[in-house]
Each structure stands twice: as C-alpha cells, then as structure tokens.
Amino acid sequence: MDRATLIRRSLPYAGAAAVPAAAGTGMWLWAARGLRGPDGFPTVLAAAGGLVLALVALVAQNALFRKEGGIAALVLLLAGLAAAWVEARDSAVRGAVTDCVVVGEIRVTHHPTFGEGAPPPKTLYHHTLDCAGGHPREISAEERIAEPGGTVRIAYDPAGRMDPVPERLNTAHGSPVLPAALLVLSTALTVVALAAEGRTEERRN
Incomplete structure (x- = not known):
C-alpha cells in the first residue's frame, strides 16, 4: 500500500476521533468560561453558544459519517456534549x-x-x-x-x-470522566463502522 493510499484511508479515522474530541473540549471550555467568575457570559448567551456548538458538531458528524456509526453515534455525541456542559458548570464556583x-x-x-x-x-x-x-x-x-x-x-x-x-x-465537583466516556463511545462506534465498511469494499474489489 503506497503512502497516499494509507493517508487517504487514515483520514476518516482521524476525523471520527477529531469531531467528538474537538466538540467536547470546546463545549467544556465554553461552558466553564461562560459560567465562571464575574466576567462570564450572561446565561442566555452561554446557553446559546453551547447549543450552536452542539449543532455544528452534529452537522459535521452527520456530513462526514452519514452511514458510519449511524444514529447511535450521533446520540452518544449529543449526550457527551450535554454531559460536558453540566460537568463544566459544576466545576465552577460562585464568585x-x-x-x-x-x-x-x-x-x-x-x-x-x-x-x-x-x-x-x-x-x-x-x-x-x-x-x-x-x-x-x-x-x-x-x-x-x-x-x-x-x-x-x-x-x-x-x-x-x-x-x-x-x-x-461552594466547591467545584465537576468531572470530565462521564463526557469523555460518552464521546469515546461515539468515536468507537464510528471507527468500528468505518472498519467494517473498509472490509466490505476490499471484498468487492
């Protein structure tokens, strides 16, 4: 297998990991920034930003992996982002x-x-x-x-x-463990489906 083919086949796997990881990290940082300290965002703006980020992640996941991972991967992605919001909120303390x-x-x-x-x-x-x-x-x-x-x-x-x-x-008790686990499961479903699709194409060829 030449280098170009290897890169081409690796890109979908990289994307399957990058979308949930980037979205989850972005959601955590946005929620923590929006809810923490006296310079945080108003509640409506913080919530609206979180919804927009979740929508962008779902659209990206659906566009890139419409077949691979299916509805279950999308549901787990959304659940992971919601958990990231809640846990980041709970990591904040009143100022x-x-x-x-x-x-x-x-x-x-x-x-x-x-x-x-x-x-x-x-x-x-x-x-x-x-x-x-x-x-x-x-x-x-x-x-x-x-x-x-x-x-x-x-x-x-x-x-x-x-x-x-x-x-x-007034203590911080949010943890990234649950959102990370949900996002990893979403990635795993997509990766498994990508691998199965790759084997199917190889048999056809």
Whole structure:
C-alpha cells in the first residue's frame, strides 16, 4: 500500500476521533468560561453558544459519517456534549460571599419520585434572606441552613448564572470522566463502522 493510499484511508479515522474530541473540549471550555467568575457570559448567551456548538458538531458528524456509526453515534455525541456542559458548570464556583439573616418562615416543599430508577424523593427548604448588599434574596436547600433570625454565610454568583449555596458547599465537583466516556463511545462506534465498511469494499474489489 503506497503512502497516499494509507493517508487517504487514515483520514476518516482521524476525523471520527477529531469531531467528538474537538466538540467536547470546546463545549467544556465554553461552558466553564461562560459560567465562571464575574466576567462570564450572561446565561442566555452561554446557553446559546453551547447549543450552536452542539449543532455544528452534529452537522459535521452527520456530513462526514452519514452511514458510519449511524444514529447511535450521533446520540452518544449529543449526550457527551450535554454531559460536558453540566460537568463544566459544576466545576465552577460562585464568585461572591455575603452574610445573610434568615427572615420569616421557612417554606417546605416535597418532590416525590416517579417510577423505578428515578431520582429519590426530595424535600426542599426555601429560606428568605436579608443579605448585606441586598443579594441574594432567597435560597433553597435540602436542609435547614439556619432557623429564622439566624445568620449564615452564602456564596452566590453576582450575574445570577448559578443558584446560591451555603459557603461550605461552594466547591467545584465537576468531572470530565462521564463526557469523555460518552464521546469515546461515539468515536468507537464510528471507527468500528468505518472498519467494517473498509472490509466490505476490499471484498468487492
């Protein structure tokens, strides 16, 4: 096999890896940049940019590998990009902290689960806050963070992109493992299909 033929046959495999890798990296960087710190993008702009990036990746994957990998590869690609957005968001921390007093009664809501495999039932405690500077005005948590009249330190995003949390919970916990696994699976499906198509062409020739 000459060098030109080898390069020609290798290009589709390189593309099958490059599209998910580039899209996943771009989604992570965009989401982290858009949601992190006081200089991040407004929520609408950050979300719109993420949707555009996902659409471009899906169009590129479909155009380059319409047959190879099929719908399953596209679904895994989309799932990987969505996971990258969520995990990058969770890797951000709120940029401001303030002292707040819980005022009024704490409102409690119950959120039941539906069906096997669904998330467990959840109880939320809604606290009205009187904070230095006036923000945030309320916080919802799965526990009572303080009784009425009590003081608590709250971490919040001045741009309103993320919900406020008690300062002790303002930690980064996003991980690239899940999105990377989904994107690798998408690549693997396409590569396997490319190899099968190559063997079919060789038999025809």
